[in-house]
Amino acid sequence: MRRLLLAGLAAFTALPALAATPAATLDLETIMANPDWIGQAVESPYWSADGQAIYYQLKRDGSQVRDLYRVDLASGRSEKLDPAAVAKADGPSVYDRTHRYAAFVRHGDVFLRTLADGRTVQVTQTVEDESAPQFSADSRALQYRSGDDWYSYDLARGVSAPVAVLKFADDPEQAKTGALEAEQLKLFSTLRQLKADKDAEQANARALAAADPGRAPQPFWLGDKIVAMDTELSPDGRWLLVVTRPKSYEAGRHPKVTHYVSDSGYAEDEDARVYVGRNEPAPQSLLLLDLRAHQQYPLSTDGLPGVKDDPLAAIRAQTVAALERAGKDDQAKALKAPDLRSVRIISSAEDGGGGGIAWSADGSNLAIQLRAIDNKDRWIASVDFVRHALVNQHRLHDEAWINWNFNDFGWLKDGRTLWYLSEETGYSQLYVKSLGGKAEALTSGRFEVSHPQLSEDGRWFYLRTNKVAPYSYDVYRVPSAGGELTRITHYQGMDGFELSPDGSRLAVLHSSPYVLDQLAVQSAAGGAPGDLTRTMKPAFTARDWIAPKIVQVPSSHGAGSIYAKYYGPADENATTRPAVIFVHGAGYTQDVTLGWSYYFREQMFHNLLVHKGYVVLDMDYRASEGYGRDWRDAIYRQMGHPELQDLLDGKAWLVKNHHVDPRRVGIYGGSYGGFMTEMALLRAPGQFAAGAALRPVSDWRLYNHEYTSDILNSPELDPHAYDISSPISYADQLADPLLIEHGLIDDNVMAADSIRLYQRFIELHKKDFWMSLYPMERHGFMHPDSWHDEYRRIDELFDTYVKPAK
Template sequence: MKKLITSLMVSLFFVLTASAQKQITVDDFTTKPTFYQKTVTGINWMNDGKFYSALADNKVIKYDITSGQAVETLVDGTTLNPKIEIEDYSLSADEKKIVILTDSKPIYRRSYTGEYYVYDLTNKTVKKLSSTGRQSYATLSPDGAKVAFVRDNNLFYVDLASMKESQVTDDGKFNAIINGSTDWVYEEEFGFVTGFYWSPDSKKLAYYRFDESAVKEYNLQRWNKGQLYPEDYKFKYPKAGETNSTVEIWITDITTNAKVKADLGTDKDFYIPRVKWTNDPNTLSIRKLNRLQNQLDLIHTNANTGKSSIVLTEREDAYVDLEFIDDLTYLKDGKHFIHSSERDGYKHLYLYSMAGGLVKQVTKGAFEVYEFLGYDEKAKLFYYSSTEVSPLERHLYSISFDGKKKQRLTKNQGSHAINMSKDFQFYIDHHTSASQPSVATLYRSKGNTLVKVLEKNESLTSAIKEYGLSPKSFYTVKASDGSVLNGLMLKPANFDSTKQYPVLIYQYSGPNSQNVTNSWGGSHFYFHQMLTQKGYIVAIVDSRGTGARGEAFKKVTYKQNGKYELEDIITTAKYLGSLSYIDESRMGVWGWSYGGYMSSLAMTKGGGVFKMGIAVAPVTNWRFYDSIYTERYLQTPQLNADGYDQNSPLTFAGDLQGKFLLIHGTADDNVHFQNSVVFQEALINAGKQFDSFYYPDKNHSIPGGKTRHHLYTKMIEYVMANL
């Protein structure tokens, strides 16, 4: 009788909890700021170490670091003549000028055009940078005297004293020659679009030159432009195994107009993922990567002659992971640089002499350095964040130059994203955990002392309580080779372990990705929370091939994308199905992009495990995807045809089982709509029934409040009807 009364009380508690829980609507996470997470953004640390500037309410405001209080408005866009809507800004090195971006218009994920203005903080005047056409990526020279920019695939600069505009290149042409910026595949896979660099003495400009004439074009049709006929948009997109752009690095001396080309050898089929100046204005640093991306050369080039020498070489049996290429840092002593490598099985920092001789390994252990934050020359300390506590967490560390004094600076469990001041006196810690949204806190580095809490996210914390959001619970699963997979679950607030629930597995699974972390939110978090309110368990898993676990765990998938990831998703499904509170006959899977590829593969090659699947913007055969990303993990189709075809949903279309929804944007410049069209044809030819939906003129992210509202509504209705 006592057990019965207790059981009734527990049941009553869950009923009361459920009734008190405010219900999430799709509007709450698409068109309304219900779950908006505030943060401290746009921080620009100023020179004297006592102030920073930030953009707020169309003003660039100067703040006192220690108090967090505004002390001066540097420029107010509403009072300028003409009035300017400030979208972004940059300060000159002497902090006497501000370059302002306005009226930007996107091209692809990172590229854009806009209008730039230069505001003089001394005489309070504003001038338009150029009146001869829109500009991109305006960048001040170190001495603050000039601004370089790109227009119509050519490189220019303006002398701010005279406002004279000079043209560095004149052969730029759409879909042919690009100067000072990047082609589509570099922008997407190497993550940058500004392809020019001022020398430290402001006398030279180094820049990329792409010849993409021989690259094949992809044709996007734009339908919803209010025109009688659709518009064709053709752009250069090198697919796996196809011809890439030819890339060169040029250096121009703006005092003499002399130009030299960096000597990078006779081979033309390579990549240049990064270029930066050393502290020597006559030495340019270039990183060269072979086509298969298993050899990376660090090259130093004489900026006056173009003569080059290889300083060090990284070779891998699989591929050189480029997630850490921005760690390369030249120390101010002019004698050393920091380079990161996975040579001991984990990503760590190494100190080299300028000639390329290894001085020492700075960090060691069975953990990954996540980010190198810099070297404090005065205190002789390196700062970095790592996974040493757990692959699920990120913490800030310092270590002395001699490697004898290592200190963990962040104490609270969870994930810490660090923004450090240029002089290393202060840092802002953006801390979050599975149970706590972001809290931004300012610390003084010396003594690691708290200065001020900048943002607590109190309104979001209140919303979390009001809506009764489900906490994350973590679990692990053993893969077939004994590897431990990390996963997390979201359960209904009124969860009853004596009942059985349907489960929807969400995964991304792409190389070096990570979805399971001790942090707040995550991809599609509030969509998943809404499903828990409707009685579903949502489970997430990081398969083999994902990141933060070392090189062996990550690179086991080399040359066979999808194989081990699918095994692990099925293993996870079987583990979940074995739990008493999960209905193994009602298991679903979904994902977006690489995750859409995996959910498509799970419903075909893994057919019979899942009752329902949703794939958004999936790759359906890696032959359709771009050269840089695909060949890094699979080699070329010419070298590894089976790796492409034996893990392709197209190959296994005839094995589709269960309800399946395929979604894609027709203007996806990244994962082309072609993937879904060809997959649909394969399913039709196999006699398989399925559901599909396309979003007209939407790119890979299927953006827009109304569009996202429609998308999530469709997915929620599909899950509820079929799982």
């Protein structure tokens, strides 16, 4: 089997040999140009309904439009579909239990196909976007949703109807009779007769509706105090689960970003996300609707184990005591622990398809994944349909925070056994558990398991894992009944996969450090793959790129090895040289892999730096993905501290092993990498000759709730964590040249972060700090001119303060 190896440029075997162009001829104009010159990554592959072809998307050169392609597996021929062909294309399909039918969504409408003859019926033709098609348990109906409303299409009759009508108001028939109304009825027989007639008509209408499936269902009156966040229909059509939140919930004040360059010629403001701690996420509740009996039942979360605990009790007590000593009794009272922790459910509105709700295929069982709003607990509970109650099946607790990844779960084909991912051992692993039984681990070890897919016959789980090494990802499979974990692909840079409808083949996206995602197909049992795409361009592949060398930097703080990518000349000598440390963004991401990097521009820039005499180190510092729970949790309540230790260890490793002058080391990065650049210069003055902080977080109190509260709790409850984790707290220690670069319409890390820190430097009479603002850029820069200007300034910074010998 062909393997994509790290050494040298990995290319497709069908590509012709290309003459290498020395990377020394690279320049910033080329590196930061529109990346269309590199090629296009294969995106969003999915199988045709009959499993004989694979569809995928490619970005169009010079445009953000994605074109749809179809590759026929028998011939290997790939074609771009014109608008007429797109109008007839399949979408990602679902199947009934007999595999007689397939259903998919095309341009927001639902289609039904009979697989035997290919006959296709358009089920909907609306201005709304329908989604989430699923077949009923008896294969007699096709169910789908429009917003939070569910519909059922009767395959025999060809009729579509709502399965439930939800009214978020009080039932007018159940309005209480006031004293005056009661007196009126008592006095006047005509009013009593009119009321009796109305009651009789309503009772008759209910009886007729109950006996006639051809009528629209009677509404469920759910009250005017709640709104729907999600709804999920059981495959047997009996039950509808409704996730709600209080209607009165307000997220809090929205800060603004200002568009100074606009179509109108006027400065225009735009709402951005709310700051952390301004208001907690809305608590959610569950309603179970019995569509057959027309009854509704609240599902209480009060019985979940640990839901009444306060995992923040010790921190709460310290903060309350400090507030009371300062005479801030009102603030202290506001931090009182709740009697019951609020929860929420990952909804389809967040992940596009059900998220934390999983029905068994026959509709007889329901599992719900709930998370505490304080981020410390995750529960998977089943539903007792007799008692209308939640039954806990699994609790995952983390003293730091529950990972937003590794929360996949569902049912085996028997509809009685749950499967789920859990980090309880320190690494994401796959488990199965029968209702009421004990959990069994299907995988175990010091590696991460993700993206489980159950085969059509229910015999196998297919998984993405980095079992060989933290930086190497491939598809493995394990029997659902337990057994050996077996490697299926051998790419080392495997980025995604999809099982064919019959479970016999895999469509695989794979990449390497200098090859974008490409599509291949192979047997689900393993074997030689067949490459289906070649989308790289000769202008890029012809260059002699420097292969990043994956190294292990020893931690001097007991953290073990810190994996990193090292870029250096092929023929190193004893001459001392300057170095640059690159810090990836997002905190919890992984850049040290054998696949294509999100930071591909930076990787080309690192090639340029090497040919200018530098060496470069790119580290997966603590908090990075791919190394288990403890590596992720190390930064809890102390962001910027373990990571800085790792970066300093990286510098020491460069000095010891690659003749780097310790006085000539620069550092740079964007987003979290920009934050860490500021922390490095401000908390370790003198260690770095200069730093460039791109779109950095300078004060975590200004960042969003979902990310920040996981790691630092809330600023009201845990102010110390915010103080020690925010660069602005250390502004007085600036002693080394710092370049700050920020997009003015960044609605993720807002420019106010950098501007506030800049003002602190002004007031502290600091020198050698600069700021470059980009009026038309958000967090992820989009325009080549901005990319070029940004990196021209970084290049000049390093050439001025890092490259020269001191």
